[in-house]
Amino acid sequence: MSEYRIQGATGEWEVVIGLEVHAQVTTNAKLFSGAATAFGAEPNTQVSLVDAAMPGMLPVPNMECIRQAVRTGMAIDAQINKWSRFDRKNYFYADLPQGYQISQLYHPLVGEGAIEIGLDEKNPDGPTKRIGVERIHVEQDAGKLMHDQHPTRSYVDLNRSGVALMEIVSRPDMASPAEAGAYLRKLRAILRYVGSCDGNMEEGSMRADVNVSVRRVGDELGTRTETKNVNSVRFVMAAIEYEAKRQVAVLEDGGKIVQETRLFNVESGTTRSMRSKEDAHDYRYFPDPDLLPLELTDTFLEECRASLPELPDAKRRRYEALGLTPYNAGVLTAEVETARWFDTLLDALEGSQAKPAQAANWVAAELFGALNRLGKDITESPVSPAQAAELLALVADGTLSGSLSKQVFEIMLETGDGPSKIVEERGLKQTSDTGAIEAVIAEVLEKNPNQLGQYRAGKEALFGFFVGQTMKAMGGKANPAVVNDLLKKALAG
Amino acid sequence: MTDLTTLGIAAIRDGVRDGQFKAREVAEAFNAKVAAADQLNAFLVKTPDHALAAADAADAARAAGETLKPLAGVPIGMKDLFATKGVATTAASKILEGFVPPYESTVSQNLWNAGAGMLGKLNLDQFAMGSSNETSAFGNVISPWRRPNDTAPLAPGGSSGGSSTAVSAGLAPGATGTDTGGSIRQPAAFTGISGIKPTYGRCSRWGTIAFASSLDQAGPMARDVRDCAIMLEAMAGFDAKDATSLKLDVPNWEAALSVDLKGKKVGVPKEYRVDGMPAEIEALWQQGIVWLRDAGAEIVEVSLPHTKYALPAYYIIAPAEASSNLARYDGVRYGLRDLPEGAGLQDMYAATRAAGFGDEVKRRILIGTYVLSAGFYDAYYTQAQKVRTLIARDFERAFEQCDVLLTPTAPSAAFALGEKQADPLAMYLNDVFTVPASLAGLPAMSVPGGLDKDGLPLGLQIIGKPLDEQGVLNASLAIEQRAGFTARPQAWW
Numbered sequence: 001m002s003e004y005r006i007q008g009a010t011g012e013w014e015v016v017i018g019l020e021v022h023a024q025v026t027t028n029a030k031l032f033s034g035a036a037t038a039f040g041a042e043p044n045t046q047v048s049l050v051d052a053a054m055p056g057m058l059p060v061p062n063m064e065c066i067r068q069a070v071r072t073g074m075a076i077d078a079q080i081n082k083w084s085r086f087d088r089k090n091y092f093y094a095d096l097p098q099g100y101q102i103s104q105l106y107h108p109l110v111g112e113g114a115i116e117i118g119l120d121e122k123n124p125d126g127p128t129k130r131i132g133v134e135r136i137h138v139e140q141d142a143g144k145l146m147h148d149q150h151p152t153r154s155y156v157d158l159n160r161s162g163v164a165l166m167e168i169v170s171r172p173d174m175a176s177p178a179e180a181g182a183y184l185r186k187l188r189a190i191l192r193y194v195g196s197c198d199g200n201m202e203e204g205s206m207r208a209d210v211n212v213s214v215r216r217v218g219d220e221l222g223t224r225t226e227t228k229n230v231n232s233v234r235f236v237m238a239a240i241e242y243e244a245k246r247q248v249a250v251l252e253d254g255g256k257i258v259q260e261t262r263l264f265n266v267e268s269g270t271t272r273s274m275r276s277k278e279d280a281h282d283y284r285y286f287p288d289p290d291l292l293p294l295e296l297t298d299t300f301l302e303e304c305r306a307s308l309p310e311l312p313d314a315k316r317r318r319y320e321a322l323g324l325t326p327y328n329a330g331v332l333t334a335e336v337e338t339a340r341w342f343d344t345l346l347d348a349l350e351g352s353q354a355k356p357a358q359a360a361n362w363v364a365a366e367l368f369g370a371l372n373r374l375g376k377d378i379t380e381s382p383v384s385p386a387q388a389a390e391l392l393a394l395v396a397d398g399t400l401s402g403s404l405s406k407q408v409f410e411i412m413l414e415t416g417d418g419p420s421k422i423v424e425e426r427g428l429k430q431t432s433d434t435g436a437i438e439a440v441i442a443e444v445l446e447k448n449p450n451q452l453g454q455y456r457a458g459k460e461a462l463f464g465f466f467v468g469q470t471m472k473a474m475g476g477k478a479n480p481a482v483v484n485d486l487l488k489k490a491l492a493g
Numbered sequence: 494m495t496d497l498t499t500l501g502i503a504a505i506r507d508g509v510r511d512g513q514f515k516a517r518e519v520a521e522a523f524n525a526k527v528a529a530a531d532q533l534n535a536f537l538v539k540t541p542d543h544a545l546a547a548a549d550a551a552d553a554a555r556a557a558g559e560t561l562k563p564l565a566g567v568p569i570g571m572k573d574l575f576a577t578k579g580v581a582t583t584a585a586s587k588i589l590e591g592f593v594p595p596y597e598s599t600v601s602q603n604l605w606n607a608g609a610g611m612l613g614k615l616n617l618d619q620f621a622m623g624s625s626n627e628t629s630a631f632g633n634v635i636s637p638w639r640r641p642n643d644t645a646p647l648a649p650g651g652s653s654g655g656s657s658t659a660v661s662a663g664l665a666p667g668a669t670g671t672d673t674g675g676s677i678r679q680p681a682a683f684t685g686i687s688g689i690k691p692t693y694g695r696c697s698r699w700g701t702i703a704f705a706s707s708l709d710q711a712g713p714m715a716r717d718v719r720d721c722a723i724m725l726e727a728m729a730g731f732d733a734k735d736a737t738s739l740k741l742d743v744p745n746w747e748a749a750l751s752v753d754l755k756g757k758k759v760g761v762p763k764e765y766r767v768d769g770m771p772a773e774i775e776a777l778w779q780q781g782i783v784w785l786r787d788a789g790a791e792i793v794e795v796s797l798p799h800t801k802y803a804l805p806a807y808y809i810i811a812p813a814e815a816s817s818n819l820a821r822y823d824g825v826r827y828g829l830r831d832l833p834e835g836a837g838l839q840d841m842y843a844a845t846r847a848a849g850f851g852d853e854v855k856r857r858i859l860i861g862t863y864v865l866s867a868g869f870y871d872a873y874y875t876q877a878q879k880v881r882t883l884i885a886r887d888f889e890r891a892f893e894q895c896d897v898l899l900t901p902t903a904p905s906a907a908f909a910l911g912e913k914q915a916d917p918l919a920m921y922l923n924d925v926f927t928v929p930a931s932l933a934g935l936p937a938m939s940v941p942g943g944l945d946k947d948g949l950p951l952g953l954q955i956i957g958k959p960l961d962e963q964g965v966l967n968a969s970l971a972i973e974q975r976a977g978f979t980a981r982p983q984a985w986w
Contacts, residue, residue: 049595053821056598061736094823099819099823282867286874
């Protein structure tokens with residue numbers, strides 16, 4: 001239950017939010033042509049005759065795009081429609097060479113599904129909410145107009161024309177900016193796990209149309225507005241907040257909400273009207289006669305399902321079963337790259353004494369700390385999962401103390417060398433040799449008769465002092481547990 | 494020495510192969526005929542060098558003792574709806590004036606691969622929309638046929654009117670056509686030649702300028718049935734670039750030609766007996782029945798109860814698809830651009846399309862836009878699609894009782910140019926017998942049956958089961974042999 005409310009002058013209002021997310025399918029080729037899809041290429045270098053809608057050109061579905069959309073549907077437990085069809089959405093614009101977009105209005109590829117979001121970002125083990133997904137369909141992206149190249153002319157770049165998009169349409173199940181943010185982050189994580197979209201909102205490969213309406217608590221649904229093409233989680237949340245407050249103000253002033261399309265201004269954090277329903281296009285949707293209905297075989301669907309990776313929720317449950325704290329399990333599964341790194345680490349730990357929970361603590365504290373300091377993400381980590389596993393094993397079998405392991409880790413980060421090599425070359429191995437430690441302890445006691453006297457007179461707080469002196473004399477390489485043990489005996493006289 | 498331009502495709506092929514004459518002599522003879530026939534306005538572009546190059550290749554192959562390709566040394570005319578690499582391709586529209594494709598349509602490429610050469614690009618009704626060739630932006634084609642003691646120019650039929658004229662006037666032994674609602678069969682009937690529209694999907698649509706995608710189908714037009722079979726074998730075949738292309742081998746239709754119809758049943762659909770049909774057409778139809786019975790076939794009366802709805806349904810579906818297919822002609826990327834001083838994008842669209850499209854094209858775009866628009870879609874487009882399904886079912890049921898159907902091709906002989914121009918509905922009625930097979934995607938052929946009282950050709954139509962081009966060709970051949978149609982127009986040009 002969301003407690004998010006807009007406090008109006010006349011009382012409390014609820015917000016109802018639905019998101020239409022456009023996610024660019026990760027493939028090497030466009031939805032209906034063989035052209036490439038690299039981001040950032042020179043304008044009009046990734047354009048086939050089909051993408052430019054030359055006379056007589058025909059679309060042929062790229063089954064890799066279909067496969068990715070089906071896998072995405074399976075990842076959100078959605079109904080997969082074995083029979084779907086492409087429709088044309090007709091309108092004129094300079095970035096739309098065909099004069100229509102090939103989309104799926106009447107018979108989408110993927111039907112009803114759901115995504116579970118956590119309602120408390122700081123507590124991955126906290127309450128959750130299911131957000132319904134009405135459908136996922138595949139469609140072509142349009143090209144791009146460039147208005148800043150010439151004083152009086154606009155230029156058209158068709159590199160993006162025909163690129164495959166999944167449109168993922170949620171139910172109006174979200175009730176706060178935070179829920180919308182959680183939904184987007186979870187959806188992005190799923191897309192990245194599945195590998196169907198890189199989820200990169202800055203490059204525009206994932207963007208959201210935000211539907212917002214407000215109502216008095218418990219009332220019927222209000223009239224909604226749709227804010228188009230918002231391209232970050234933060235902006236989506238800001239757009240909702242602004243739009244909800246704006247609508248409440250309009251309604252409380254006795255006005256009416258107009259069903260319209262709006263644009264979000266990144267600088268001011270506000271939305272403004274783009275066109276109202278009256279100006280809305282009549283898209284004249286009809287089945288694309290160049291394409292046959294898409295019929296998927298059981299074999300195809302089985303292959304899609306078999307190729308699905310372990311998804312975030314399942315992985316989190318598995319990590320918790322391995323003894324990780326819910327917090328660590330949540331952190332380590334939030335991004336697919338982190339989870340992959342950690343899974344590789346777990347594999348490498350097989351047969352060592354190090355426990356998964358210790359490994360998780362180490363990743364969350366030491367590794368993340370180091371990466372943060374270095375400004376790198378986990379895919380750029382100078383330390384590999386295998387090296388990390390080796391380090392953790394050395395700690396677990398007593399070869400390295402906690403402080404020694406930190407030293408070794410620092411050297412690993414600098415040199416890229418493995419921990420065993422570092423320990424070997426620099427003699428950083430911890431000793432549990434009682435004879436050697438006893439000899440050092442005897443020396444320490446002899447050098448500090450005053451402290452010894454005070455300790456034996458009852459000032460037991462000096463124990464730490466003797467530990468420190470002993471460790472220092474041992475160059476930090478003594479096993480602390482052994483030192484503690486032997487010191488107690490020696491001090492007791 | 495015989496006039497080589499009196500020879501058909503088979504005779505040229507065999508003569509070149511057997512060394513009776515050189516392919517170059519054939520190409521030169523037809524090039525000369527084409528050059529001398531400007532009054533007919535059949536050719537929009539002449540490509541004598543293309544024909545000569547193909548001929549020289551055939552002669553060289555023969556000299557080298559190689560096996561000759563199926564159409565080696567055969568020059569043909571190419572309807573200007575097929576994109577030809579490096580040769581202007583306009584669909585007889587101002588909006589594509591000067592457009593030179595950097596690609597070759599699959600059908601034309603197939604013909605070149607089979608050894609054929611191109612005499613030139615043939616005039617047609619603009620975007621293949623018309624039944625008389627009067628909608629061409631580059632002047633209408635004039636039929637080589639005339640009424641006795643009358644110099645009034647007659648319609649060559651449409652839309653493949655340049656093709657029908659070129660073949661019947663002896664300017665080419667064969668020509669490509671396209672058929673959306675009768676555009677191969679009606680002009681073939683008007684000019685006393687043969688033409689077959691194969692099963693939808695036999696010929697690739699890739700590189701053919703689209704009119705109505707779900708109906709458009711390429712096919713050959715030639716002097717006789719055998720020549721059509723030879724040419725169709727070269728044109729047809731699976732093409733991965735067309736999603737509606739049939740993944741089937743091309744049968745050896747020529748080799749399997751047979752006029753023995755024993756054991757075959759020919760259906761005569763009673764609904765094709767329309768009001769106001771000239772007695773001569775009815776008489777020819779009856780004559781056709783006699784011929785086919787003579788060839789051994791059993792005649793059965795069949796019913797196609799939804800026939801009367803075919804024409805209205807066709808004139809909803811075809812314009813609907815056309816209105817969308819022609820949206821790409823917007824002045825942005827190729828073809829005509831009319832950008833009035835100080836105009837914006839919408840003004841450019843309006844000016845370009847107003848200047849570039851002819852009246853009939855505009856009429857169909859308007860009709861198509863209307864029937865797809867919100868509020869009318871179900872009443873028109875959805876309803877028309879239901880009719881289409883019923884028509885296809887009519888044929889399925891009829892084909893439970895017979896192997897092929899016999900009907901007239903058109904409700905009249907060729908009419909005078911200008912006669913029906915002012916009345917679009919009267920013009921649309923020309924398609925009444927050809928449209929049903931188009932809606933059902935069936936193979937159908939027009940073959941000359943005789944002359945009317947004015948000495949003008951009349952055609953009979955054979956409609957076959959899906960993929961049974963052989964049955965259609967064989968029944969047509971049986972008619973051809975018995976009709977003994979040898980009439981040719983007297984050269985007046």
